[in-house]
Amino acid sequence: MLVGTNFIRELLNNSKAKSSCTGELIYCAARDTIDGVEPTLNERKHLLSLNLADFSSEGALPGLIPLFVGMPVILRNRNISTELGITNGSQGIVRKVFTEPCANNYSVAKCVIVEFPDSSVDLPGLPPHCFPLTPTTWKFTTVLSDDKGSKRNVHISRLQLNLQPAFAITGHAAQGKTLPQVLVDLAEGGFAAYVSASRAQTREGLFVTNPVTLEALNKPVTSYLRQECRRLERLEHNTKIHYGFETGNIMAPLDPEGEAETEPLDPKNIAPEPRPVSAPDPLPL
Known part of the structure; x- marks a missing residue:
């Protein structure tokens, strides 16, 4: 499904991951350090709960990523190999998840084996089209409060997978792609509606969630x-x-x-x- 904002994308992806999983649903937590020091349990909970959906920094990594074997995913903000076709926006399927426990009883990802059907990769010991993805580092600044309510700016170093569930994506992320089936709301009109509708390979593959009028589609420039x-x-x-x-x-x-x-x-x-x-x-x- 194509949506307008990252916040809605995350809500739909998390909900769909829960409803679609028939086996074990694994929540891979980010491994955070605060100015080079391990966070306390409360600090870690706060950092993992931060809403970074609309974070202005390029390459923002989420606190928690739901994964299960067979789940569709998208590689984000990382170009591994253009020759192999494993780049930012590449779509794949989770085949294996390797995790380890961290100090605060969270599971953090060590490696995820992802099958990229459109890739030519063929590594020894792995099935064709499969590639191992490991966490990458992203640094950002945020504000933390102590037990007395005092606030301080802290520098966070986050280790997390560059993956997101692919049940829902934003129209911006879908630019340049063609998809066999597209579920979208065109009521916002304008260029965003054009981008969303034109992602479908066929007219039969375009599913519109709400009625839309020509007036809504042809909104004048502000x-x-x-x-x-x-x-x-x-x-x-x-x-x-x-x-x-x-x-x-x-x-x-x-x-x-x-x-x-x-x-x-x-x-x-x-x-x-x-x-x-x-x-x-x-x-x-």
């Missing part, structure tokens, strides 16, 4: 986006003239913090661009 496009066009125009790539007059820059129209305007009613003015000194880029 006035704020139009304002920003005009500002960037002027910036491009002024830059080319300033560095001699084009000739002409410098145009007065638009204020990026200025107010834009609150309602979409009919193009016929949009006022024409103001006439260019002479270049001020210094150049207003």
Whole structure:
């Protein structure tokens, strides 16, 4: 299923992992250290429960990953081998999970054998298309509170698998892929709806969760986006003239913090661009 946010993706993946597992469901915990020191039990629980779904840092690793043999997974934020076809976004199937206990009675992953059907990998001792994945390190900063309520910034080093369940993925992660079956809500319209719908290989493979109208699909561009496009066009125009790539007059820059129209305007009613003015000194880029 294609969804709009990482938060919804995680909720659906965790729920589907529980409902689909017929054997042992293994929760692989991250191995965290705080400024190089093992965390206490309470600190570890807090770190594992952090919601990192929308974390701005590239390569964020979750605290807990549910896995079971036969589960579909996606390799995230890691390119192992382009020649073998094992790169960021590659889809696979879990074939074996190796874990070990840590100090606070959590299970941490040592290695996961994943079958990548589209890969040409063939390693001795493993079935064709199978590759062993081990945890990688990700570092981030967060805030912890002690028993007295005092807060402090800490540096966390996290060791975790670069895997996520593949029951649900975001439209952003699905860009460039074609899928045999796609379940999606197109009501948000715009470019996101186009990306989601065009992932399906066939019309019969596209399943829409809610009714959708042409009006919703063809939402007009917001006035704020139009304002920003005009500002960037002027910036491009002024830059080319300033560095001699084009000739002409410098145009007065638009204020990026200025107010834009609150309602979409009919193009016929949009006022024409103001006439260019002479270049001020210094150049207003």
